[in-house]
Amino acid sequence: MVLRLLFIAALMGVSGCSTLKKTVHLVTAASEPSKQNTPAVEKEKQEKPSLAIVPFAEKRGNLKSYGSVYKYLIPLVPYGTIRYERPDEAKMFNTQNEFEFNMSENLMKVIVDSARSSELFSSTILTPTPLESEADLVLSGEIISTLYEGKTYSYGISFAGPVLWCLGLPAGSSHKELHIVLFLKKRATSELLWTYAINKENTVVQGLYHNWGKEVNSFVNLMDKGTKEAMADLRAKLSGIPLEHLKVKEPKPILPLKEPLPLAVEKESPKSEKEPAPSQYPLSEEIAPPAPEAPATTQQ
Numbered sequence: 532m533v534l535r536l537l538f539i540a541a542l543m544g545v546s547g548c549s550t551l552k553k554t555v556h557l558v559t560a561a562s563e564p565s566k567q568n569t570p571a572v573e574k575e576k577q578e579k580p581s582l583a584i585v586p587f588a589e590k591r592g593n594l595k596s597y598g599s600v601y602k603y604l605i606p607l608v609p610y611g612t613i614r615y616e617r618p619d620e621a622k623m624f625n626t627q628n629e630f631e632f633n634m635s636e637n638l639m640k641v642i643v644d645s646a647r648s649s650e651l652f653s654s655t656i657l658t659p660t661p662l663e664s665e666a667d668l669v670l671s672g673e674i675i676s677t678l679y680e681g682k683t684y685s686y687g688i689s690f691a692g693p694v695l696w697c698l699g700l701p702a703g704s705s706h707k708e709l710h711i712v713l714f715l716k717k718r719a720t721s722e723l724l725w726t727y728a729i730n731k732e733n734t735v736v737q738g739l740y741h742n743w744g745k746e747v748n749s750f751v752n753l754m755d756k757g758t759k760e761a762m763a764d765l766r767a768k769l770s771g772i773p774l775e776h777l778k779v780k781e782p783k784p785i786l787p788l789k790e791p792l793p794l795a796v797e798k799e800s801p802k803s804e805k806e807p808a809p810s811q812y813p814l815s816e817e818i819a820p821p822a823p824e825a826p827a828t829t830q831q
Contacts, residue, residue, distance in 0.1 A: 580769075580777040582652040583666035583718065584643055586659065587635060587711070588673045592616040597623050603685035603692065610682045610703070618679035618750070624705070634677055638711070638754055645758035646670070651766055661718050667778045669718045676710035677750065701738045708732045709753040713761055719779045725768045729757035 594616040600623070603611035615621045619634045639657055646655045654666070661669045683703040685692030696702040709732070715725040731753040735742050769777070 578774065579651065579653040580667035580774070581654045581656075581665075582646060582668050582670060583656050583658050583661055583664035584639065584646065584670045585657075585661060586639065587671065589635070590673045590675050591677060595621065597621070600681075600683055603683045604689050606689045607687045608685065608689075609687050610684045613679070613681040613683075615679040616677070618677060618707075621679070624679075624681055634674065634750075637751075638674070641751075641754045642670070642672075642758050645755070645762050649762040649766065651762065651769060664718065665779075666718055668724070669716050670713065671716070672711055672713045674711055676708055678706075678708040680706045696739050699738065699740060701736045702743075704734055704736045705749070706732065706734045707749045707753060709750065709757060711757065715765065717777070717779075724772065724777075725765055727761045727764055729761060731757045 594614060596612075596614040600611035600613045602608050613621075613623065617634070618624075643655060643657050646652060652668070656664060656666065658664045658666075681703060682705075684695075684701055686695055686700070688695075693702070709729060711729040713725075713727045713729070714723060716723050733749045733753055735749050737743055
């Protein structure tokens with residue numbers, strides 16, 4: 532019986548981290564509830580700004596290290612490790628082969644869901660660019676880190692380590708870190724109103740009888756918890772900003788110019804010949820010739 536267990540344990544050790552088929556974990560955001568356009572709803576919309584969420588910028592590294600996981604097969608080495616900076620692009624984990632999880636797209640859905648649930652905005656939409664939206668505010672962000680570190684335990688006994696798994700000891704652990712920075716700006720002026728850093732981490736211990744295959748759920752929970760805390764902080768921030776400073780001021784409508792009234796045409800009086808006025812500065816003056824001198828007479 533012991534040999535049979537050792538044989539099974541050896542097979543499990545050789546297979547290592549590839550014991551499950553591909554697992555799909557997708558997070559979908561609830562669609563925005565439709566409300567009837569009643570006067571109360573319209574008034575509520577006027578008292579809240581609208582929000583547009585754009586895709587987040589990728590700032591993550593490209594580290595992909597999984598070769599050292601097989602060190603757990605070396606005697607006296609307690610575990611082997613896996614490290615990924617982009618786990619959504621990885622192919623090997625502690626308890627499953629891979630999972631289909633687009634970090635950017637699914638993160639967007641979680642944030643949209645949190646923004647709508649917060650009821651801070653009259654409407655929340657997801658748009659590829661702010662130019663395609665008429666929202667008052669724009670929420671953007673940067674994905675800084677989604678580090679995954681997995682460990683497979685052998686307890687230093689190499690191929691015989693999985694025997695201890697069957698006895699209930701942990702088979703491994705996975706540590707996740709989530710670091711995202713959010714920015715809220717005014718669409719019209721790009722003025723930065725608010726920024727918030729989501730820093731979350733979690734470690735899950737896995738065994739044959741507990742948490743087996745739960746590699747991704749921790750990331751989902753971290754994103755959900757982090758975005759809810761961000762919305763709570765945003766609520767406190769927006770409460771201190773006047774509404775007129777948040778909403779886009781609509782330009783005043785340009786009224787069409789009225790046609791000008793026809794001007795009265797003065798009737799021309801018949802032309803009268805008028806003597807030209809004498810010039811103030813005559814061009815020349817007529818000078819009278821000097822009188823002839825009288826001939827001189829001689830006295831006798």
